[in-house]
Amino acid sequence: MNTSPFQALACPLDGKPLTPSDSAWCCPAGHSFDIAKQGYVNLLLVQQKRSSDPGDSKAMVAARRRFLEAGHYQPIAEVVSRAVFDHAEQALPRDTLFSCLDAGCGDGYYLRELADAAASQTSLALMGLDISKWAVQAAAKQDNKQHPHSRWVVGSNANLPVQSGALDCVLCMFGFPVVDEFARVLKPGGLLLQLEAGSDHLRELRDIIYPTLKPERASDVEPPAGFASLGSEVLRYTLTLNDAETIADLLVMTPHFYRATTEGREKAAALGEITLTVDVRVVRWERI
Template sequence: MPIIPFSALACPLDGDPMHREGQTWRCAAGHSYDIARQGYTHLLPVQHKRSRDPGDSKGMVAARQRFLNAGHYQPVAEAVAGAVLAKGSTSTTLHCLDAGCGEGYYLRQLAQADSDVSLSLLGLDISKWAVLAAAKQERGATRQEEEGRASWVVASNANLPVQDGSLDCVLCLFGFPAYPEFVRVLKPGGVLIQADVGPDHLRELREIIYPSLKPERERPALAPDGLIPLEVETIRYVLTLEEPQAVADLLAMTPHLYRASAEGRAKAEALTSLSVTIDVRLRRLERLA
């Protein structure tokens, strides 16, 4: 699948379009941002941080990387890729942002999908550890020139460093949607693809670590301003984990690691295998013209 360089970055300080000069991005006002040797760009100004080291920790990123690279969420990745590519055609380039990309698994799967659609891909996360892992994995997995890879940036969904109306697709996968920003960066007719957990997601794990089970909350059915709902796809299957490390990684990559009591975490840590229900809702919403 052809991958075209992403060129629609905007300055995180003034919102002006940026252009690339060698290994640096610059705006007309003279603000400049270097591309790190690992292949990512830091576009999160200190005034936009809520903590010194926001987002997922290095340990959480490593757990998610091991778990996802083992293929446990492959059906979800295939559904996401299918939803994105349904928007594309062979005559144009599809510009896509993964807002909250983590360690880049879903963009890598999209780039490897069997399709003739040209893609221009940007992965964005507030966690520097996640973006670093995404950039390093892609460089290790391909010998393509830099122009044939996704772009990776450290930034916030609340202040996307992306030009207005420049994207065909935004992914928000198990993350924190910033709908006004998504509407701003999408073209009219562009699509937001949002993955959220269903009520039975990881039910068996939750039954072990919590004294009483509260159902996972589903997103409201109403569409945010500027978007109209299209369809909702349910991805549901039973996942069997046969290694203690996989069970530990599943817990470590979810909010349940922090929500569970010490007793609940101890019960999970004692597991040597586990069968859990994967229950995901994949929503498509279209930007109004």
């Protein structure tokens, strides 16, 4: 693989370009942001937080890491990587550096899979951003400290610490899209790739933990402002989990853990095996 950490960061205070040193990222106005010992930088301002510890908890991050590293969502990672490389091949000359942000990266699983899948002729500049410091810390710990493949940043999708027009691709995986910000940081012709849960996604588990299922929210079919549609595809497959620990990890890593009633969580905890439907939609938008 041919990957490197993304460089075009912006100061969250004034939007000026940040320059790295051995221990910090600094802007021309003198604002400085220390690089943590794990290699990530925290660019989330206090006024951008809704709580003292926003985003996924340490327990949620650990559960997601165990679940994803077991390969249960490997087909999703493959579809995403293929969509990214297809766009890179069509949009850029061979051997041109292709910059990609995972906005809401969690522990970095999808970026690691993307880096592993990159062909030798595809040069990637990668960045993972998440509002959870625990998620970014976990992602940075799993990267190669001597030769890291990604830039890891604590930040918010609502205020991306990225220079305008600096990215070729933004991934939003089961996340919270902020389309105006995505449009700002993408180059013309850049790709916004969104992964959304379909109506049957994990339905078998949801049938157990909820008394009734709410009607699914309709997906957006009209391009958001500043974007044109490049189409979408649906990925469906069945997944069998045959131990209580893995089922518990799946539940804990999703919002369903907090939305379910106590009775619903107890029902899930009693499961020793379950076969689930994975139903996701991959939507591609082009920055115009």
